[in-house]
Amino acid sequence: MFKVDYGNPLQVAAMWSNLVEPGDNAAGLLTGVLGQAKGLEWVLESADPKELPSELVADTEGRKLPWRQAIQRWLPRVAEANIEQQFEYLQRLGGRLMYPQHPDWPGQLNDLGEYAPLALWMRGNFELAQPREWVSLVGARASTNLGDQLAAELSFDLVNAGFGVVSGGAFGIDTAAHRGALTVASQVSSEALATIAFMAGGVGQLYPASQLDLFNRLLDVGLVVSEVPPSWRPARWRFLSRNRLIAAFSAATVVVEAGVRSGALATAHRALELGRPVGAVPGPVTSQMSFGCHQLIRECGVTLVTNAQQVGELFLGLGAGLTGGALASEGVQSELVFVSDDFNNPVHERVWLALPKYGEATFVSVAKVAGLSVSEVSAAVSALLVAGKVEVFGDKCRRIYS
Amino acid sequence: MFKVDYGNPLQVAAMWSNLVEPGDNAAGLLTGVLGQAKGLEWVLESADPKELPSELVADTEGRKLPWRQAIQRWLPRVAEANIEQQFEYLQRLGGRLMYPQHPDWPGQLNDLGEYAPLALWMRGNFELAQPREWVSLVGARASTNLGDQLAAELSFDLVNAGFGVVSGGAFGIDTAAHRGALTVASQVSSEALATIAFMAGGVGQLYPASQLDLFNRLLDVGLVVSEVPPSWRPARWRFLSRNRLIAAFSAATVVVEAGVRSGALATAHRALELGRPVGAVPGPVTSQMSFGCHQLIRECGVTLVTNAQQVGELFLGLGAGLTGGALASEGVQSELVFVSDDFNNPVHERVWLALPKYGEATFVSVAKVAGLSVSEVSAAVSALLVAGKVEVFGDKCRRIYS
Known part of the structure; x- marks a missing residue:
């Protein structure tokens, strides 16, 4: 040990x-x-x-x-x-670990209060991770061609105008946002503050793997950041908690396209809770991928934005530093607010996801994987048993696929 | 006389x-x-x-x-x-003249205060012109196919749900809105409260003439209304003042598609000035025909709406009658706010438009056509002369086409 x-x-x-x-x-x-x-x-x-x-x-x-x-x-x-192995791995990756007391720690993340990250593992251009005019551009993975094009253009124009662009490295809008920013760095100015990707898994487990080309460019001139150790996998619940980092790191958040259950909406809501300005791009009322954006504009007081200048105007009224309020503890929902239709409880879903795909696992091992106590796992397994989603053998259980 | x-x-x-x-x-x-x-x-x-x-x-x-x-x-x-001839003409058309003291006068128009109409000439189903849940659906003449489809669907759903639809009988969004409403009357319920068209010209000069089919259906189950005598032509400035009637007659106004200089925006602004709720339908950020809608949502506090239910929600908070405030005299701009690029003064444009296309006209006759005093015409002609837009011969002038 x-x-x-x-x-x-x-x-x-x-x-x-x-x-x-x-x-x-x-x-x-x-x-x-x-x-x-x-x-x-x-x-x-x-x-x-x-x-x-x-x-x-x-x-x-x-x-x-x-x-x-x-x-x-x-x-x-x-x-x-295995801290020693992780440090060795990080060194091999050319990465860096950042802790809250470090002078380069991005202090805007502390607006998350007790939900602030405890560590940041980074790869790429470390100097990027400073408080400045960062905009997060987020949106659907299953984006439309028009959405991708808009995200890339917005990102290009924003970086060209001196902003930095934050996203999550996922397919769709995230990729387009990173690419637009990287295009400024490669074609306009090599000194352009380009782009940061906050990852759900460790910085040694860049996901999705098919995005290798994007990640190579991100590691070259951008920055990749994660709060989990380098070798950890991007479990589904980590995407949802990762979104709060995107919201808190950025001074403003813009949703380019989002279906009504998109994780990008969670990012937008986090940003709103933090008092950060949020924008959303409208689209055809017939496009499912704009439903979430329209909902944000209609119901959440989110500003309609259609170009980089209007995104820039989101910063008006913000001071030179970040002025968003800290998350009020009582106002914060669980980080696990989005539950897929198959589960009506986020802890149940997390336990189910923590089970091996095939074969059985002990309650103790499931607890470790899910980061839950054994008694929490036990309660969840009982509910999953009743729901017909798991089988239990003594202190072990396994998934049932219906 | x-x-x-x-x-x-x-x-x-x-x-x-x-x-x-x-x-x-x-x-x-x-x-x-x-x-x-x-x-x-x-x-x-x-x-x-x-x-x-x-x-x-x-x-x-x-x-x-x-x-x-x-x-x-x-x-x-x-x-x-020629009042007698006009009454004869109206009778031949099967029309009716309504005056403000009449018990059937739509009282919501009086919210316009000193800008309220002085008379309403009508053709069609007279019983329609009552205060009730009227929605105006307005928008660009050069609408997109998607915009037309949306306008027709919104209108159909609204009339099906018991609302009435008001528009201006023009090409594009107006036509689609009227058609959607008329479809309910012809296919769902012959008692459906369908649709009213407020016209810029007289009810004997239905314009555009190529819309004959639409107008015939409007005259059959809908209503056509104008504040100018039946034989008057739809001069350009009358379209702009007509918009205030659409805004004031309706309890809510929805812009389906509008370019940044669309007359539909004037209707929306009139409705806002009257304290009526206004909605706008978003569209692709690449569509010029949605720029005006996006601007209304972004800058004017207009509600984003994507379907008939959301349009219906605009009525929430309104009482059973209309509760919009009257136009505050000091807050009201001239009815002639939209000036085309060629003229920087609405009176100058009106005088130019009142000139015959070819040949000359006396100041006195121009004054009659434009509804201006001779001294107003004279001042405008001087300015148009300097601008090289008219020639003057004694007390006559004519257009110059550059």
């Missing part, structure tokens, strides 16, 4: 990144109050939920977080936290 | 309709204060701008309307007001 040097912030951040799933607000609260090092020390050395550190008790008065569950989520992962 | 019986409100309204151009607020103010009969009597019998009726002086304290100009606009048209 790796022995953490609590005086080494890189090791501390790396360990936190191994113990928790993104957006675990118990970890955010604990490290926010105690600091990452002291918080980690308490988890690894004592971790008695009946004896919470006095600072934590004082600062979180009235909050009844399930500390026991939290500790049970984190501790089983300690033994598997 | 026709001798008006001041006790006959039909004759009085018909005469007013002959003397003034639509939206002449001096006439609106005069008849609003004195009543149509007494106002007309003053104009025809005394008309000394130095001796305004005492009621008018008291009621319009502080307003310095150019009464002398107004009277000079109106009086030259008295001799040509």
Whole structure:
């Protein structure tokens, strides 16, 4: 087992990144109050939920977080936290680990409060990750040709005008947004602040793999960032929590195309919760891929934007720095708000996704993969059993495909 | 010269309709204060701008309307007001004249205040012109196929749901809107409240003439309405003032497609000034015909709507009757706000349009055609002369085509 040097912030951040799933607000609260090092020390050395550190008790008065569950989520992962191998891997990748106390930490992410990331693993042009006029351009993977074209043009024009473009490296609108930005860097000015991709999986697991060409260009002049260790896979729930980083890192968010259940809408809602300006591009009322954009404009007070100048106007009224408010704890929904139709509970879905595709797994191993406590897994498995989605054999279970 | 019986409100309204151009607020103010009969009597019998009726002086304290100009606009048209022939013509057409004191007068038009119409000439199903849930669907003449399809579908769904649809009988979106409504009447329910067309020219001069098929169906189950005498031609400036009737008659206005200089935008702005809810349908950001809609949504607080249900929701918050505010006099712009690029002054354009296409005309005749005073025409002609747009010979002038 790796022995953490609590005086080494890189090791501390790396360990936190191994113990928790993104957006675990118990970890955010604990490290926010105690600091990452002291918080980690308490988890690894004592971790008695009946004896919470006095600072934590004082600062979180009235909050009844399930500390026991939290500790049970984190501790089983300690033994598997192969920090040394991860650092070696990161070095081979030419990457860098960033921790919150570092002077280059992008402070706008702290607007997420207890949902702020605990570490950022990066590859590419590290100097990009500074607070400045970043716009996120997000949207559907199943975008239309027109949507792709618009995203690329918007991105090109924005980068040309001195903005930076953030997206998620996915197919469709994300790809078009990154490409538009990279075109400025390759054809107009090699010094152009181009583009950052926030990834759901680790920076050694760039996904989707067929986007290799895009990722190579991103690693060359852009930046790829993730809050999970380099080797971790992009599990489905990590896409949803990743969206909050895109929203918080950017000073403004624009949805180019989105169906009514698109993850891009989650990004937009995160940005709205953070007080960041949000824009959406309209489209034909007959295009499913514009339904989400129209809904944002109609119902959420999102600004209709049709070109880069109008996107730039979203920044009017923002100060030189970022002025968005922090996420009010009571206003924040779970990071797992979008549940597919097959599951009516995000934890149930996460457990099901954490099961191997074929074959069986113990509750303990499922808990580690999902980043949940064994009792949370057990409760979820019971519900999945009733729903006919899993079979259970003693302390093991397996998926049933209907 | 026709001798008006001041006790006959039909004759009085018909005469007013002959003397003034639509939206002449001096006439609106005069008849609003004195009543149509007494106002007309003053104009025809005394008309000394130095001796305004005492009621008018008291009621319009502080307003310095150019009464002398107004009277000079109106009086030259008295001799040509062939009221008897117009009534005969109306009878042949099976039409009807409506005046403001009539119990069936659509009272919502009075929200226009001093810009309210002085008479309404109608053909078709007279019972339609009642205050109820009327929606105006307006938009570009040079609409896209998609826009036409949407307008027809919206209109069909709205009429099917019990709303009535108002438009302007023009090519493009207007036609599609009327057709969608008429389809409900012909295919679903013959009792469906279908559709009203407000015309810029007289109801005997239905324009464009190539829309004969549409107009025949409108006359059969819908209604055609105009504030100018039946034989008057649809001069260009009358389209702009006609738009205010569409806005005021309807409880809500929806722009389906509109370029950035479309007259439909004027209708939307009138509706906004009246406190009526306004919606606009989004479209591809690459479609010029959606630019105006996007501008309304972005800059004017207009609601994005994509289907009939959302249009219906525009009525939420409105009472059973119409609750829009009256046009505040100081907030109202001239009815002639949209000037084509060739003219920087709407009166200059109106004078130019009132000139015969070929050949010359006296200042006096131009004044009658344009509904302006001779001194207004004279000033405009001077400016047009300097601009090289007209030639002048003594008291006559003619167009120059560059």
